[in-house]
Every structure is written in structure tokens, then in C-alpha cells.
Amino acid sequence: MREIAAILVSAILVDNFVLSRFLGICPFLGVSKKFENAVGMGVAVTFVMVCSSLMTHPIYNLLLAPFGLGYLRTISFIIVIALFVQLVEMALKKKIPSLYKGLGVYLPLMATNCAVLGVTILNIDAGYSLLKSAIHALGGGLGFTLALIIFSCVRSRIEEAVVPPMFKGVPATLIAASIVSVSFMGFAGLFS
Amino acid sequence: MLLVAYIVPASIFLGLGLFAGGLLTFASKFFEVKTDPRIDSIIGVLPQINCGVCGYAGCADYAGAIVKDGSPANLCKPGGTDCMEEISALMGIPVQKVESQVAVVHCNGDENAMSSKYIFHGKQTCVAADRFYEGSKACNYGCLGFGDCAAVCSYGAVIIRDGLARIDKSKCVGCGICVKACPKNLIAMRDLYHHIDVCCSSIEPGRVVRSICKSGCISCKICVKKCKTGAMYFSDNLAKIDYSKCDACGDCADACPTKAIRKCDIIYNATIAPPPAIKH
Numbered sequence: 308m309r310e311i312a313a314i315l316v317s318a319i320l321v322d323n324f325v326l327s328r329f330l331g332i333c334p335f336l337g338v339s340k341k342f343e344n345a346v347g348m349g350v351a352v353t354f355v356m357v358c359s360s361l362m363t364h365p366i367y368n369l370l371l372a373p374f375g376l377g378y379l380r381t382i383s384f385i386i387v388i389a390l391f392v393q394l395v396e397m398a399l400k401k402k403i404p405s406l407y408k409g410l411g412v413y414l415p416l417m418a419t420n421c422a423v424l425g426v427t428i429l430n431i432d433a434g435y436s437l438l439k440s441a442i443h444a445l446g447g448g449l450g451f452t453l454a455l456i457i458f459s460c461v462r463s464r465i466e467e468a469v470v471p472p473m474f475k476g477v478p479a480t481l482i483a484a485s486i487v488s489v490s491f492m493g494f495a496g497l498f499s
Numbered sequence: 500m501l502l503v504a505y506i507v508p509a510s511i512f513l514g515l516g517l518f519a520g521g522l523l524t525f526a527s528k529f530f531e532v533k534t535d536p537r538i539d540s541i542i543g544v545l546p547q548i549n550c551g552v553c554g555y556a557g558c559a560d561y562a563g564a565i566v567k568d569g570s571p572a573n574l575c576k577p578g579g580t581d582c583m584e585e586i587s588a589l590m591g592i593p594v595q596k597v598e599s600q601v602a603v604v605h606c607n608g609d610e611n612a613m614s615s616k617y618i619f620h621g622k623q624t625c626v627a628a629d630r631f632y633e634g635s636k637a638c639n640y641g642c643l644g645f646g647d648c649a650a651v652c653s654y655g656a657v658i659i660r661d662g663l664a665r666i667d668k669s670k671c672v673g674c675g676i677c678v679k680a681c682p683k684n685l686i687a688m689r690d691l692y693h694h695i696d697v698c699c700s701s702i703e704p705g706r707v708v709r710s711i712c713k714s715g716c717i718s719c720k721i722c723v724k725k726c727k728t729g730a731m732y733f734s735d736n737l738a739k740i741d742y743s744k745c746d747a748c749g750d751c752a753d754a755c756p757t758k759a760i761r762k763c764d765i766i767y768n769a770t771i772a773p774p775p776a777i778k779h
Contacts, residue, residue, distance in 0.1 A: 326511060366515070374507050390519040397523075397530035473630055 311442050313498050314435075318446025321497050324422045325454040325486040331422025334413045335455060336480060342467040344409040346452065351399070351410070353448025355391045355417060356426050360444035362387050364437050386429045389418040422451055457486035463476055527561055536775035537589055538562045544585045546577045548653055550674035552600075552688075565590065573597045593668035599691040600673035602656070603664045606642040606685045607698040607714040613637050614711065624650075629682040636662075637711040640701040642685055648677035668763070694747045695740055700760040702735040716759040722751035 324330045329404070338348040363384045371379055396414050399407040403476060406413065426447040430440040461483050470479045521644040549557035553574035555564055566584060572586040573595040580597050587594045619635040620630045624659035625647040627682070633639040644662030656670035657677055664677075678686045685700050697716060701708050705718035716738050723731045723738070730744035731751055738751075738760060749762035 349728055370511050374503050376503075376508055376511070379508055379511075383512065386512075386515050386519060390522065393523055394526055397526050401530040 311476040313440065314439055314443050317498055318443050319450040320491070320494040321449040321451060323454055323491050323494075324425065324447050325451055326491040327495075328425065329488075330425040331420050333406065333416065333452060334420060334452075335458065336477075336484070337413045338410060339455050339459040339462055341409065342456065342459045342463070344406070345455040347399075347403070347406040348410055349448070349455045351414065352417060352420070352423065352451050353445065354386060356423050356444040356448040356451075357393045357441055359384065359388045359423060360390075360427055360440045361432055362428060364435075364440045367431050376465025380428065380431065381424070382482050383428060384424060385418070388420075388423050388427070392418040422447065429477065454487070454491075461487060466467065510512060510587065536567050538694050540589055541565055541586055544578070544582055544589070545575060546582065546672075548674055548676070550577060550676050552576045552673065552675045558580050571595060578677070579672070600675075600688045601668050601691045602673070602675065602677055602686050603670045603689055603696045603698075604648075604664045604666060604686050604761075605696070605698055605700045606640070606641060606663065606683075607639055607757075607761075608636060608641040608712045609644075609663035609714075611661060612713040612715075613641060625680075626682045634683070634728045636709070638701055638703075638715065640683060640685070640699075640703070641712070643683065645679045647682070648686060651676050692747075693740075693742045693745060694762050695745055695749065695752060695760065696763055697738045697740060697760050699737065702737055704736050708736075714757050714759055717757055719756060721754045721756065725750045725754040740754055 318324075325332065325335045334348055334352070338344050362378075366383055366387065367377075367380055371377055371383065385427060392415065395417075396407070399414065426444045430443055433443075435443055439486070462480065465479055465483055468479075474482065507574075508532065510627045528612060539562075542559050545558040545562060547558050551557065553570075553576075555560045555561040555570075555575070561570070561574065562592055565572060572592060575582050575586075576597070577598065579599060583597050614637045615635050616632065616637055617635050619631065621627050621631065623645050625634070625643040625645045628634045628643050628645055628672075632641040634641070636643060642663050644659055644664065646659040646664065648664050649657035649659055653674075653676070654670050654672055656667045656672070658665045658667055664681075666677075666686075668691075673688060673691075675688050678688060681688075683700070689696070694716075699712075699714075699716035701710070701715050705716075708715040709717045716736070718733065718736045718738075718774070720733060722737075723733060727746045727748065727750065728746055730741045730746075732739055747762070752758075752760045752762040755761075
């Protein structure tokens with residue numbers, strides 16, 4: 308139980324996928340303009356992460372590893388991730404069209420999102436069990452959502468701030484992202 | 500060996516693919532969104548350059564708005580009259596008029612008219628040059644001439660000659676994509692039949708403009724005195740035209756001492772000779 312809690316908290320805070328591991332920067336910068344879209348994207352990524360972790364774990368351990376086909380894991384994991392991304396896309400298009408519009412191209416791009424692929428591969432590399440994989444994926448997704456929400460709030464402030472013309476737009480956003488990421492360094496060593 | 504190296508991976512991926520495909524087919528039935536077939540046919544009629552002149556996010560968005568919200572069919576400027584007639588026929592609504600628009604570069608300062616502050620060796624785009632002390636031209640409101648507008652124009656209607664962007668009005672369809680590309684906001688759209696343009700954007704006082712540019716607006720206000728219809732007015736040291744009053748007589752253009760105001764009823768933005776072969 309203690310171990311599971313440690314995995315969850317460390318995935319959310321200490322090893323935050325966006326701010327510590329620098330995975331999934333593309334949606335982090337692309338969808339963090341509006342708070343609502345940030346939450347929607349976070350939930351979608353969390354769902355895809357947990358589902359694909361639950362599926363990739365047996366695929367690797369029951370199908371690929373026994374035959375020594377570990378080298379095929381990236382491509383097979385991408386298939387599974389793309390499957391869930393498609394499912395999420397269809398569901399959103401039907402149920403929440405406004406969010407579907409707001410996320411735009413970043414929704415199908417989730418299929419090649421390194422944060423999602425990263426969580427499934429990290430599960431395998433860490434040798435987690437199925438339950439621990441799911442918890443790790445849940446933590447990763449929540450951490451991603453947290454980073455997106457924090458950054459969407461930071462960004463709404465940048466929009467109003469007086470930025471020197473040279474740093475307007477992307478440079479200011481990247482500098483802000485680095486400062487937010489520095490603040491997450493404070494969590495390093497929480498479990499040592 | 501053969502079994503493990505080839506057949507097993509192939510069958511694993513076959514199984515995975517079939518499973519994913521089956522699940523998605525099932526899901527697509529379950530989550531099916533019914534769309535009006537007219538939307539697809541209108542998308543087919545629209546020019547698909549997604550310029551956003553209609554006020555919607557793109558051609559597909561506009562097609563949806565026509566069918567669902569009853570938006571007028573004459574908003575697509577690049578498509579013009581042909582496009583509007585086809586949409587009207589598809590929707591069964593009466594034909595409306597399309598106001599054709601054209602882009603105008605509000606700067607007259609080519610290399611001959613204006614000196615440079617420095618020679619720009621960085622990335623040869625207007626956006627990059629603009630970040631460096633507002634560009635290399637002596638005037639901070641002048642066309643930088645690196646052709647960001649020409650690069651985005653799908654119709655080859657923007658020509659860079661002597662370091663100044665010029666619009667070939669015979670090719671311009673009025674999509675307004677170049678307007679967004681200009682970091683100096685020098686390009687604006689106007690109705691095709693309004694032939695008079697103020698080709699200067701400097702809000703500096705007249706003496707400052709005179710010292711750096713031979714063909715800028717020097718706030719002499721002769722055009723205001725010459726204008727018979729009261730369409731000419733001044734704001735921010737710059738001549739402006741109220742197109743609702745202008746009858747395009749061209750008196751202001753004839754009187755303008757620096758030729759910053761021009762009557763451009765001929766094709767090229769520059770009233771001088773047509774451009775030579777474009778340099779690459």
C-alpha cells in the first residue's frame with residue numbers, strides 16, 4: 308500500500324512527466340491557452356495513459372517477452388495508444404463537440420505523444436505489476452493535468468503582462484514554462 | 500528460428516490490428532455523428548485555403564455555419580461570385596452580391612525612396628528583421644521587403660520589387676492571408692472598386708517623414724483641401740480616406756507632392772512601369 312502511494316505521488320509531483328521528465332511538451336504548450344481545454348486534454352491523456360498501460364502490460368509480458376520480441380514494444384504500444392486515442396476522439400466528437408473543437412489537432416496528435424508512450428515504456432523498464440502500472444499511469448496523467456492547469460493559469464497572466472517585444476509569444480511562454488518547471492524541482496528528494 | 504523471427508511477430512501484429520480495427524468499427528457505429536450531406540458538398544465548393552475572411556475558423560467551419568446557422572452565402576471572398584452561386588443553388592437560397600476585395604500595401608518606400616538603418620544579415624524574413632530594431636528600413640513603419648506576405652500568398656499576387664511589396668490586383672483574390680503575415684500591419688483589404696490608396700503608414704510628424712523617405716505622407720494636407728467630397732481626413736499625422744464618401748476622382752493623388760496617395764485603377768500597385776522578371 309505504501310509503495311503504491313509512493314508511486315502515485317512520485318509520478319504526480321517528483322517525476323512529473325512534463326515538468327521533470329520533459330515529455331509531452333507539444334500539448335503542454337499547445338493546449339494550455341485556456342483553462343477548460345487544459346482540463347479536457349488532461350483528462351483525455353489520463354484516460355489514454357491508464358487504458359494503454361493496462362493493455363500494454365499483458366501484451367509485453369505475455370506476447371512479446373516470452374518470444375524475445377522486446378524490440379517490437381514501441382511499435383505495438385503505439386498501435387494500442389492510437390486505438391485509445393481514436394476511441395477518445397470519437398467519444399468527444401459525439402459527447403462534447405466544443406471540447407473536441409478546442410483541442411483541435413492536439414487530440415489526434417496524442418497518438419504520438421511521448422508522455423503516453425513514455426508511461427507505458429517506463430512501466431516495463433521499472434518492472435511494475437499490472438496494478439502498479441495502472442497506478443503509475445494514473446499518477447502520470449494526473450501530473451500532466453496538474454502541469455497543464457498550472458500553466459494555463461500562468462499563461463493567462465502572461466497574456467496580460469507587458470512583455471518586451473523580443474520575447475513576445477513563444478519565447479515568453481518557454482521562459483515561463485522553465486520557471487514553473489524549476490518550482491517542481493523542489494519536490495526532488497521527497498522519496499529518498 | 501523462422502517461427503520466432505517472422506511468423507510469431509507477424510501473427511501478434513495481425514491479431515492486434517484485427518482487435519483494434521474491430522473495436523474501432525464497433526465504436527464508430529456507437530459514436531456515430533450524423534452530419535448533413537450538404538455540408539460536405541459546400542466544403543467541396545469552397546476554395547479550401549482556410550483564410551478565415553468569412554469570419555469562421557476555416558472552410559469546413561463556414562460550410563457548417565451556412566447549413567446549421569443559416570449564415571449568408573456571400574462571405575467567401577476568394578471564392579467570389581461563382582462559389583456563392585453554387586452554394587446558393589445547393590442551399591436553395593436567393594443569389595446575393597459578393598463584394599470583391601483586394602489587398603493594398605500601405606507603404607511607398609522602396610529602396611530608391613528610403614535609406615536603410617543597417618544591412619540585415621539574419622534570417623531573411625520580415626518577422627526576423629522586425630525583431631531587430633524594428634527592421635532595417637529607416638522608417639519604422641515601412642515595408643521591410645523580405646516578402647513574408649509573398650511567401651504566404653497561394654496565388655502569386657504579391658511581388659517584391661526594389662525592396663517593397665506590391666500587389667498584382669489581377670491575381671489577388673482578397674483572401675487576406677498576407678494581412679496577417681505582415682509584422683508591420685501594412686497590408687489592408689479594401690473593396691476592389693475604391694481606386695484611391697494612401698500608401699504610407701507612418702504616424703511620425705511630417706518633417707520626420709520628409710527626412711527619411713521621399714514618398715511618405717508629410718502631413719501637408721493638400722489632399723484635404725483638394726477633396727471635393729470631404730472623404731479625405733487626417734489622423735495621427737497621416738492622410739486617411741473615408742471610402743463611403745470617396746468618388747475616386749483622383750484629385751488628391753494628382754495633388755500629393757510625394758505621391759504617397761495614388762490612384763491605382765490599373766493593375767499594379769505601383770503606378771509606374773509593370774515589374775521586370777522577378778528576381779530569386
